[in-house]
Amino acid sequence: MSADRPTLPPVRLHSEAELARDVLSAPLMARAAKLARWAEPGVPVGVGGELLQEPLAAATEHLGLAGDEDGPAYTAEAWQLAVDTGLVEVEETAEAADGETADDLPDDTAAGTATPGEELRLLTSASPQDVLEIWLGGLDTVLADAAAPDLSGIAEQLADGGELDLDAIDWNPEEEAELLDGILGNLYLLTALSESPDQDVPLPALAASMIVPDDMDEPTDDILEEVSEAMMRLDDQFRVLEPIGLVAYRPVDEALIEELDEDGETALPGSGPEGTPGAEPLADEDVARYGLVRLTPLGIYAVRARMLDAGVHAPAVGDLTDKGADVLLDALPDYPEALAQAESEQWLAARTPVDAARDLLSAARGDDERAPLRRLAAQQTLSLVTLDAEAALREVLDDRQLGGLARVWLAERAVSDIPEPSQDMIFWLTVDTLAAQLGSADDEAAAELRDLVRGLTEQHSGFFDAAWRVDHPATAEVLEAMGRLHPDRKAAKEARKAAFKARSRQGG
Secondary structure (H helix, E strand, O other): OOOOOOEOOOEOOOOHHHHHHHHHHOHHHHHHHHHHHHOOOOEEEOOOOOEOHHHHHHHHHHOOOOOOOOHHHHHHHHHHHHHHHOOEEEEEOOOOOOHHHHHHOOOOOOOEEEEEOHHHHHHHHOOHHHHHHHHHHHHHHHHHHHHOOOOHHHHHHHHOOOOOOHHHHOOOHHHHHHHHHHHHHHHHHHHHHOOOOOOOEEHHHHHHHHHOOOOOOOOOHHHHHHHHHHHHHHHHHHHHHHHHOOEEEEOOOHHHHHOEOOOOOEOOOOOHHHOOOOOOOOOHHHHHHHOEEEEOHHHHHHHHHHHHHOOOEOOEOOOOOOOOHHHHHHHHHHOOHHHHHHHHHHHHHOOOHHHHHHHHHHHHOOOOOOHHHHHHHHHHHHOOOOHHHHHHHHOOOOOOOOHHHHHHHHHHOOOOOOOOOOHHHHHHHHHHHHHHHHHHOOHHHHHHHHHHHHHHHHHOOOHHHHHOOOOOOOHHHHHHHHHHHOOOHHHHHHHHHHHHHHHHHHOO
């Protein structure tokens, strides 16, 4: 993998069969399929394959939307999806529609006939992968619709007798598409980092993630106004994207849209993960009024597919099942704990316990900078292996790098006849473990690491006297970190002295 290739946290994907069922139940897709079946006798259509006025009314009735003022628009949208995905096929005709239609709709001339297409059969009888491919093709159309400009102002201008001013739209299709992809990418990242895939993201927070600079402590009024405008734009876009099954969306409260502050700008919710920086915190029920969105399992699948096409490394749990133990151990330290375990379980399920253990132990060796992290990942993965792997662990009991973790594994399973480790091996394992913890520690783990450091020095008098002599590449680095982390000033000073001795011993 190239160093400049973008990488994202892994996600857990639903099975293709589950995702295909989600496709068939997505409201827009279900309507499109229903209209494709309805078109069996042949339906006259316009130049672009659109339904003519009379068939549109009949189709709206067929979908049960005749009583909805937006029914014809929903029907036209579903029909267009059916055309774009091949659920219906349009055959152009040289003659106009029959006399009855032409008499009723003189300006509504038929240019072709639509009938069910081959993709309709695939949608119900082919493989889940075929179903997903059809859906992804339709998604491109819906994303283009979501990125299209708001023409309501132009329509009002024309209704008032004005002239069409295309320059007033100020719309760049490529920029709008890239912006929408960026929003979906941020939503994907938030989903991947979340402990729960069902975690909703407040709309203002999502808008702010694209606009507020990372180094800006307090957003300016201009920035907040940009966030507000982006939030309203996103509200329109997610309303378009929800029916295709890409997102689950709770729209902005219509009453809230009308509530303007004294400057005539849309008010924004509170700070932190539930809202936008720079505003007063709100209760959860109030935050929800500003819109809540999350990617559905189908949405996670789709955004990942688009990222892969764009050259982004977007891993999913299960990607490493057929890879070697070296690849697995290199990747696991960067995975969230739950997903690391899920990946390990799938990897182990494809191998016998003893073979898996041997591969893991072999891949865990090394003196490079990431070696402690690999050994920690190996230890965590081995914790999931059954006692059938005992022989593989016994084979490395005399190994300087692996003997300590092998003894831990055997002891946890109450295996008898485990030889006592030497003091050198105990201290080597301690340094190695701390080096791994330092390499993976985040803000949340810092407190735990501090407690571990304090516990080690309290349990072992003279710890630093022995630790600086440990023949481990990370000894000096670990001791320096202990000096920074230890809450006791005297012990911290001893750690720094020991680090200096270790560096002198290593000649650095």
